[in-house]
Amino acid sequence: xxxxxxxxxxxxxxxxxxxxxxxxxxxxxxxxxxxxxxxxxxxxxxxxxxxxxxxxxxxxxxxxxxxxxxxxxxxxxxxxxxxxxxxxxxxxxxxxxxxxxxxxxxxxxxxxxxxxxxxxxxxxxxxxxxxxxxxxxxxxxxxxxxxxxxxxxxxxxxxxxxxxxxxxxxxxxxxxxxxxxxxxxxxxxxxxxxxxxxxxxxxxxxxxxxxxxxxxxxxxxxxxxxxxxxxxxxxxxxxxxxxxxxxxxxxxxxxxxxxxxxxxxxxxxxxxxxxxxxxxxxxxxxxxxxxxxxxxxxxxxxxxxxxxxxxxxxxxxxxxxxxxxx
Amino acid sequence: xxxxxxxxxxxxxxxxxxxxxxxxxxxxxxxxxxxxxxxxxxxxxxxxxxxxxxxxxxxxxxxxxxxxxxxxxxxxxxxxxxxxxxxxxxxxxxxxxxxxxxxxxxxxxxxxxxxxxxxxxxxxxxxxxxxxxxxxxxxxxxxxxxxxxxxxxxxxxxxxxxxxxxxxxxxxxxxxxxxxxxxxxxxxxxxxxxxxxxxxxxxxxxxxxxxxxxxxxxxxxxxxxxxxxxxxxxxxxxxxxxxxxxxxxxxxxxxxxxxxxxxxxxxxxxxxxxxxxxxxxxxxxxxxxxxxxxxxxxxxxxxxxxxxxxxxxxxxxxxxxxxxxx
Numbered sequence: 001x002x003x004x005x006x007x008x009x010x011x012x013x014x015x016x017x018x019x020x021x022x023x024x025x026x027x028x029x030x031x032x033x034x035x036x037x038x039x040x041x042x043x044x045x046x047x048x049x050x051x052x053x054x055x056x057x058x059x060x061x062x063x064x065x066x067x068x069x070x071x072x073x074x075x076x077x078x079x080x081x082x083x084x085x086x087x088x089x090x091x092x093x094x095x096x097x098x099x100x101x102x103x104x105x106x107x108x109x110x111x112x113x114x115x116x117x118x119x120x121x122x123x124x125x126x127x128x129x130x131x132x133x134x135x136x137x138x139x140x141x142x143x144x145x146x147x148x149x150x151x152x153x154x155x156x157x158x159x160x161x162x163x164x165x166x167x168x169x170x171x172x173x174x175x176x177x178x179x180x181x182x183x184x185x186x187x188x189x190x191x192x193x194x195x196x197x198x199x200x201x202x203x204x205x206x207x208x209x210x211x212x213x214x215x216x217x218x219x220x221x222x223x224x225x226x227x228x229x230x231x232x233x234x235x236x237x238x239x240x241x242x243x244x245x246x247x248x249x250x251x252x253x254x255x256x257x258x259x260x261x262x263x264x265x266x267x268x269x270x271x272x273x274x275x276x277x278x279x280x281x282x283x284x285x286x287x288x289x290x291x292x293x294x295x296x297x298x299x300x301x302x303x304x305x306x307x308x309x310x311x312x313x314x315x316x317x318x319x320x321x322x323x324x325x326x
Numbered sequence: 327x328x329x330x331x332x333x334x335x336x337x338x339x340x341x342x343x344x345x346x347x348x349x350x351x352x353x354x355x356x357x358x359x360x361x362x363x364x365x366x367x368x369x370x371x372x373x374x375x376x377x378x379x380x381x382x383x384x385x386x387x388x389x390x391x392x393x394x395x396x397x398x399x400x401x402x403x404x405x406x407x408x409x410x411x412x413x414x415x416x417x418x419x420x421x422x423x424x425x426x427x428x429x430x431x432x433x434x435x436x437x438x439x440x441x442x443x444x445x446x447x448x449x450x451x452x453x454x455x456x457x458x459x460x461x462x463x464x465x466x467x468x469x470x471x472x473x474x475x476x477x478x479x480x481x482x483x484x485x486x487x488x489x490x491x492x493x494x495x496x497x498x499x500x501x502x503x504x505x506x507x508x509x510x511x512x513x514x515x516x517x518x519x520x521x522x523x524x525x526x527x528x529x530x531x532x533x534x535x536x537x538x539x540x541x542x543x544x545x546x547x548x549x550x551x552x553x554x555x556x557x558x559x560x561x562x563x564x565x566x567x568x569x570x571x572x573x574x575x576x577x578x579x580x581x582x583x584x585x586x587x588x589x590x591x592x593x594x595x596x597x598x599x600x601x602x603x604x605x606x607x608x609x610x611x612x613x614x615x616x617x618x619x620x621x622x623x624x625x626x627x628x629x630x631x632x633x634x635x636x637x638x639x640x641x642x643x644x645x646x647x648x649x650x651x652x
Contacts, residue, residue: 208604246600278534
């Protein structure tokens with residue numbers, strides 16, 4: 001069975017066909033979060049640190065660290081700040097250091113800038129996930145040597161120099177090409193986590209079926225683990241949590257093994273915990289029963305995050321240290 | 327593609343691989359509802375009638391009518407009432423007449439008593455679903471001739487004279503036997519809706535996987551539609567709606583085409599509507615958008631049933647008559 005092994009300083013998380021679904025927290029990402037980007041520009045890491053603690057309390061077992069900030073004010077003073085190659089590498093190092101000083105979970109080093117990826121890999125304790133390589137020739141030649149050099153697993157996104165194909169056959173072929181190219185570099189398939197690309201169902205009615213079919217094929221034909229940006233499926237539609245909360249169990253039933261997502265959402269996390277139970281990835285239902293206590297605790301209006309933190313504090317106190325989640 | 331055609335007086339509902347999931351409302355059933363049984367014993371049909379209206383408003387497109395009442399008081403006066411063969415046939419006729427006088431949806435005639443099934447079939451307008459035949463020899467020989475005589479589809483439950491097997495291979499073999507025996511009677515596979523039997527996940531950790539695998543096989547190898555008592559999967563566990571709400575999309579992704587269930591539950595109905603959308607069984611997302619308005623209407627504390635009734639009344643008024651759901 002395919003197992004992708006991630007490590008923090010002291011913990012191991014396995015993404016695998018027989019493992020609980022791996023929730024990769026997506027919130028440490030200044031892209032599209034202007035307020036957060038402005039905080040980072042001022043050297044204020046308080047939101048990042050809160051996000052790290054909250055996401056782990058809510059059940060993320062891996063945290064994505066994206067350094068894609070635009071520093072508008074600094075850019076006005078110094079034109080070098082207009083270049084991501086200048087901004088992101090030191091920011092990534094800072095983000096990684098601060099997050100791993102606070103929480104002991106494996107990280108996912110996420111940037112379009114190779115220098116930021118390398119800085120993240122250097123700063124990281126354990127064995128992080130690298131995010132990402134694509135089927136673009138330039139990207140393959142830049143990223144795969146890094147993956148090999150640091151001996152880390154990598155997210156492979158199934159677009160190439162022609163863009164993102166609407167044809168799932170093409171996306172499968174791109175994934176296959178990446179896996180083959182990785183093999184040429186001596187990188188095994190179990191260290192490739194393919195993102196088959198989830199299209200918005202509102203724009204493409206076959207988007208769900210495409211993902212379910214692709215995940216089954218990626219698993220059976222290439223033997224790889226899979227991930228996705230889960231919330232993309234509901235883009236533009238009302239009651240998005242309802243759609244995401246059905247999509248995740250369906251993707252898990254098809255064999256999806258991880259997602260990059262917001263773990264602070266009760267609907268989505270409940271769907272994942274239930275799907276783990278129904279896939280027989282929650283022996284004796286222990287995780288479900290613990291999760292149900294958190295759901296109960298939200299009945300009086302307590303937020304899911306607060307209820308999760310209270311439960312994880314309780315577990316830490318009772319057990320002497322944080323319970324192992326992976 | 328397999329299509330099981332059900333009819334009421336004027337409406338057609340198709341259970342099929344390319345159709346929206348068919349919700350068969352389970353509430354008209356005095357088994358385990360003592361208060362309801364007592365009402366029926368007094369000739370009071372008000373709860374039944376309310377259940378019929380509410381279930382259809384909430385999205386059931388078929389209503390199960392179960393006549394399994396125990397008339398405790400009458401039994402004390404007249405020992406004939408201890409016999410279901412005495413109680414159920416006239417009760418079934420009455421239930422069918424009253425329900426179809428109120429709502430125009432196909433019915434599912436549900437009894438262990440052959441005389442009640444035959445009375446239900448006689449009283450029913452259109453083409454009801456018969457519930458049920460099993461792999462038990464006596465049951466096969468009693469029910470299949472009724473199915474043939476009335477030219478109706480039938481629910482086939484995959485237990486036999488040896489009981490309910492925990493081995494899914496045996497349950498598949500029982501289903502196959504029923505389909506073959508039906509063929510001997512001239513009943514086509516598209517008129518058999520197999521219930522592969524959903525075990526409680528709390529008692530059997532492989533229960534989910536068993537159902538998903540069985541549904542895929544029943545569909546690909548026997549070409550039949552499927553149904554189940556969906557809520558059974560969560561029996562004995564906390565936060566049952568959370569489990570049911572993940573189970574239904576996973577079963578739908580595996581190919582399940584109907585369930586006998588409580589349509590008054592928001593979590594389960596939301597999961598089904600989202601799964602329909604994600605399976606491309608909701609062209610243009612119209613059903614999802616309508617459903618989302620009902621979800622929005624519950625935000626102020628209005629019950630799902632009340633919000634659904636308001637929406638269906640509005641649709642009736644706007645469109646001049648009830649919107650077609652099937």
